[in-house]
Amino acid sequence: MEAYTEIREAVAKLCAGFPGPYWRALDREMAYPTAFVTALTESGYLSVLIPEDYGGSGLPLSAAAAILEEVQRAGCNGGACHAQMYTMGTLLRHGSEAQKAAYLPAVAEGRLRLQAFGVTEPSSGTDTGSLKTTARRDGDHYVINGQKIWTSRAEHSDLMLLLARTTPRTEGMKRTDGLSVLLVDMREAVGHGLTIRPIRTMMNHATTEVFFDNLRVPADNLIGEEGKGFRYILSGMNAERILIAAECVGDAKWFIDRARTYAVDRSVFGRPIGANQGVQFPIAKAYANMRAAELMVREALSLYESGTNPGAEANMAKMLAADASFEAANACIQTHGGFGFAEEYDIERKFRETRLYQVAPISTNLILAYLSEHVLGLPRAY
Numbered sequence: 001m002e003a004y005t006e007i008r009e010a011v012a013k014l015c016a017g018f019p020g021p022y023w024r025a026l027d028r029e030m031a032y033p034t035a036f037v038t039a040l041t042e043s044g045y046l047s048v049l050i051p052e053d054y055g056g057s058g059l060p061l062s063a064a065a066a067i068l069e070e071v072q073r074a075g076c077n078g079g080a081c082h083a084q085m086y087t088m089g090t091l092l093r094h095g096s097e098a099q100k101a102a103y104l105p106a107v108a109e110g111r112l113r114l115q116a117f118g119v120t121e122p123s124s125g126t127d128t129g130s131l132k133t134t135a136r137r138d139g140d141h142y143v144i145n146g147q148k149i150w151t152s153r154a155e156h157s158d159l160m161l162l163l164a165r166t167t168p169r170t171e172g173m174k175r176t177d178g179l180s181v182l183l184v185d186m187r188e189a190v191g192h193g194l195t196i197r198p199i200r201t202m203m204n205h206a207t208t209e210v211f212f213d214n215l216r217v218p219a220d221n222l223i224g225e226e227g228k229g230f231r232y233i234l235s236g237m238n239a240e241r242i243l244i245a246a247e248c249v250g251d252a253k254w255f256i257d258r259a260r261t262y263a264v265d266r267s268v269f270g271r272p273i274g275a276n277q278g279v280q281f282p283i284a285k286a287y288a289n290m291r292a293a294e295l296m297v298r299e300a301l302s303l304y305e306s307g308t309n310p311g312a313e314a315n316m317a318k319m320l321a322a323d324a325s326f327e328a329a330n331a332c333i334q335t336h337g338g339f340g341f342a343e344e345y346d347i348e349r350k351f352r353e354t355r356l357y358q359v360a361p362i363s364t365n366l367i368l369a370y371l372s373e374h375v376l377g378l379p380r381a382y
């Protein structure tokens, strides 16, 4: 698999322009990293997966993974914009020619942002099949009613990919049937049936809850066939998991590097703290786990790029990498002693940021349930 050395170096160079103080200031205000996202967009990194015919670079998923890993490895936060990489895939794979021509070149140029993904709802949680937001056909429109939660970046995106129920659930019907994907143009919708409310979280993530009150969306914005939306969303989830896993590997590398440097530099009792096994072993263990997770990310990428849909590997990569990044975060904060808690070291910020990936976009338990059922043949647990 290609290493994308040049892309990695160029991303690292770009990220060097957004050092710790930039992120700390935003973190304090819970503000969106507009300058960083603009720089990534203008350099074409967020459109590497868009085919050349639509103005992107037409690179494979491993290029996107390399970019996001480097972003995290540099101490930046790709969570501000990573969704464009995977939401766009749903449009690319299942959208009509007219939809692709209408949106993808503008997304590639950076004139349109496709950063919001509305799936999770407050009452259904991980059980997507029981979501309650409805899209009722009315002439040449759909009328949307309901609520989504954790719709990240909604305030900083022009478009939202929305999953809603178009056919009411009836007895005997598969719970994930009757759901459809719509592309919502939020520029026109806010104030006309769409309300966005920010949710403050333990890290700066620009996440929101959104309310739909008779929002009218043109029927032309339906992606693919009505009622098959769950399948379209699922088809993009492996890519999403692999990319988040790559980000976690980047985080783990950042934490390990910081921990190693500090363990060498900091002297207590007349010698570097890193000379103590109690300090060096957790860092060494975090390193080994990061490398193992990295191998699983590569395996998932190589299967994905060979045309299979590697559900097991994508899930394992996401789980192992999220565990590796959190273990590295923990070792890093411990290595720094009290300074690990000081804002100016950036460790506590990155610690909070990487904790998310134990829960989103899919929690560890659900990954284990997937492996139990689909790989090990154990009874379905839910």
Ligand SMILES: Cc1cc2nc3c(=O)[nH]c(=O)nc-3n(C[C@H](O)[C@H](O)[C@H](O)COP(=O)(O)OP(=O)(O)OC[C@H]3O[C@@H](n4cnc5c(N)ncnc54)[C@H](O)[C@@H]3O)c2cc1C
Pocket: 116, 117, 118, 119, 120, 124, 125, 126, 127, 149, 150, 151, 152, 153, 201, 205, 207, 356, 359, 360, 361, 362, 363, 364, 365, 366, 369, 381, 382
């Ligand atoms: C900051 C942030 C950003 C997010 N961004 C987005 C976004 O942009 N778009 C979007 O659609 N969603 C987004 N999400 C939602 C995210 O995907 C969900 O939070 C996640 O999938 C878990 O769902 P839930 O919060 O409803 O938890 P629940 O489904 O309520 O689960 C709660 C806990 O119970 C466990 N659990 C539930 N069922 C089982 C079971 N059967 N067996 C064992 N354990 C179980 C889970 O593992 C979890 O730990 C985001 C979430 C956060 C926090």
